[in-house]
Amino acid sequence: MSDEKLLMTPGPTMIPTRVLEVMRRQIIHHRTENYERGFDELCENLKIVFQTKNTVMTFVSSGTGSMEAAIVNMFSPGDKVLAVSVGAFGDRFADIASIFGLEVQKLAVKWGEAADPAEIAAILDGDRERKIKGVLITHNETSTGVTNDIAAVGKLTAGTERLLIVDAISSLAGLELKMDEWGLDVVVTGSQKALMNAPGLAFAAVSEKGWAAREKSSLPKFYWDFKKYRNGILKQSENPPYTPAISLVLAQNEAVKMILEEGLENVFARHKKHALAAQQGVAALGLKLFPKQKDSSYVITAVLPPDGVEIGKVIKDMNVSFDVMVVGGQKHLKGKLLRIGHCGYFNRFDLIKTFSALELSLQKAGYAFEPGASVAAVQKAVAD
Ligand SMILES: *Cc1c(COP(=O)(O)O)cnc(C)c1O
Numbered sequence: 001m002s003d004e005k006l007l008m009t010p011g012p013t014m015i016p017t018r019v020l021e022v023m024r025r026q027i028i029h030h031r032t033e034n035y036e037r038g039f040d041e042l043c044e045n046l047k048i049v050f051q052t053k054n055t056v057m058t059f060v061s062s063g064t065g066s067m068e069a070a071i072v073n074m075f076s077p078g079d080k081v082l083a084v085s086v087g088a089f090g091d092r093f094a095d096i097a098s099i100f101g102l103e104v105q106k107l108a109v110k111w112g113e114a115a116d117p118a119e120i121a122a123i124l125d126g127d128r129e130r131k132i133k134g135v136l137i138t139h140n141e142t143s144t145g146v147t148n149d150i151a152a153v154g155k156l157t158a159g160t161e162r163l164l165i166v167d168a169i170s171s172l173a174g175l176e177l178k179m180d181e182w183g184l185d186v187v188v189t190g191s192q193k194a195l196m197n198a199p200g201l202a203f204a205a206v207s208e209k210g211w212a213a214r215e216k217s218s219l220p221k222f223y224w225d226f227k228k229y230r231n232g233i234l235k236q237s238e239n240p241p242y243t244p245a246i247s248l249v250l251a252q253n254e255a256v257k258m259i260l261e262e263g264l265e266n267v268f269a270r271h272k273k274h275a276l277a278a279q280q281g282v283a284a285l286g287l288k289l290f291p292k293q294k295d296s297s298y299v300i301t302a303v304l305p306p307d308g309v310e311i312g313k314v315i316k317d318m319n320v321s322f323d324v325m326v327v328g329g330q331k332h333l334k335g336k337l338l339r340i341g342h343c344g345y346f347n348r349f350d351l352i353k354t355f356s357a358l359e360l361s362l363q364k365a366g367y368a369f370e371p372g373a374s375v376a377a378v379q380k381a382v383a384d
Pocket residue numbers: 010011062063064065089138140141142167168169170190
């Protein structure tokens with residue numbers, strides 16, 4: 001038996017012991033030097049992770065809150081945005097923009113495919129009157145296991161008045177993302193995926209162009225007003241403006257330190273290597289990826305289940321019998337997908353264990369394959 005589940009899910013993800021140790025400490029007050037020291041350190045280190053000179057703000061929220069915050073801080077009612085959606089989270093960004101009264105032009109890409117930057121370029125070029133004020137896009141579409149080419153999209157908006165708003169909730173600290181170099185205007189993320197912390201914090205960074213847009217934006221904002229958070233961090237007003245999630249913030253500081261100790265490049269390389277290993281494992285089972293291999297994410301692998309196998313049962317059995325958690329599909333892909341997260345805090349044996357559990361559960365479900373094939377393939381791919 002095991003008293004702990006191995007979460008190979010795309011959030012929440014496992015939390016390092018060092019981070020858990022910080023979380024369990026007695027609470028301290030946030031208007032103290034002790035807290036401020038930790039928070040200041042986190043703010044500085046987050047800039048390294050976001051690859052930006054801009055202030056990185058921290059909020060008490062799940063990731064979605066920071067998506068909403070990006071909309072209310074950057075836009076005014078009636079502003080037109082292009083919402084590029086390649087799955088459930090892209091749809092969510094478009095929905096948030098609609099609810100706040102923006103005019104949303106949606107580029108809905110077939111689920112399982114990445115957005116084509118040329119198609120986005122054509123839409124922007126066709127907007128001769130420059131009505132489109134911003135582009136909303138998901139970096140890593142967790143629902144389909146697809147990664148968009150954000151560097152290419154950044155080239156389309158950099159140097160123009162248009163803003164590029166990026167949902168990096170499942171990608172930041174797992175996939176390469178260069179906020180400044182790629183010309184991204186707002187990058188938002190959450191604590192519970194590649195950032196190796198518990199759920200409960202959201203983060204956002206804003207470019208200079210974005211801050212100018214914040215001055216013009218007339219959508220209502222109080223709790224979510226970016227300006228209050230930035231001014232706090234810059235010590236021009238109360239820092240932070242409202243009671244922070246003290247334990248989570250200090251835990252996040254520890255997790256980000258671990259990421260920087262491993263080295264960002266090494267962290268990205270680890271995610272890539274294990275994603276490619278997972279792809280080998282999938283192939284060894286005679287199964288297919290949901291996305292095209294070139295679009296397939298390095299933080300999550302989405303797999304098409306074998307014909308005739310009820311994949312929901314397999315996923316449940318992996319959890320109940322073998323203490324390994326993976327997830328199924330969302331929305332219209334419910335029952336049609338198996339998604340394996342390899343995001344944040346995990347190592348090679350976690351992936352090997354996951355494929356071992358997958359094999360055992362697939363066997364029980366009556367799927368025929370060579371036992372051990374995927375475990376051997378993954379083990380070989382992560383050997384050095
Ligand atoms: C997880 C996720 C979200 C939502 O984050 P919550 O923390 O559940 O609000 C949004 N976008 C993407 C790409 C995600 O992976």
